[in-house]
Amino acid sequence: DSGVTQTPKHLITATGQRVTLRCSPRSGDLSVYWYQQSLDQGLQFLIQYYNGEERAKGNILERFSAQQFPDLHSELNLSSLELGDSALYFCASSVGGGSTYNEQFFGPGTRLTVL
């Protein structure tokens, strides 16, 4: 158990809908990262938050947004869902930036299926 929790574990929804994925980082970790794993794109970085502030953006669609709350948990919001958004969404956490070594601990993932 990495100490990172993600809910829900599975999510099945229809095209055009909106969903929210939730992540709680390990105790003491200030950074939260979101990654998407799909068959055609592999594992891709979406966005990072550090202590409540957006730190970096990757290949995140405009239909997707995220935030990190004062208690450091994070939510990833996916809207106007398309079939191609079906993927495994991981949240990872780390203590933070400032050093080369920045081991990220991954949550169990949320498997999103868009029908």
Added chain:
Amino acid sequence: AQKITQTQPGMFVQEKEAVTLDCTYDTSDPSYGLFWYKQPSSGEMIFLIYQGSYDQQNATEGRYSLNFQKARKSANLVISASQLGDSAMYFCAMRGEDSSYKLIFGSGTRLLVRP
């Protein structure tokens, strides 16, 4: 631009034998970190081992060791005494060059351990 390349989509190894999973990387940052993660069929991402670019010694963690050849830009994972439970996807990753410390992943190698 940073890139991680894993050229072996799939590999077989006999139980109790050693296996090497290849990873090459490209970066212009003189200070970088390389990671290996294991993803079993259950889906979670498990951190295995880390190598920093300035580390003098090759990293080792139990049955995992990293064959780090800086001049060749390679960071191959060696698993000794393979076990059936080692059957999984293995991802090589690199810390991003920007301040986000996001991870950039290779396409992965699927390892199957034969009894």
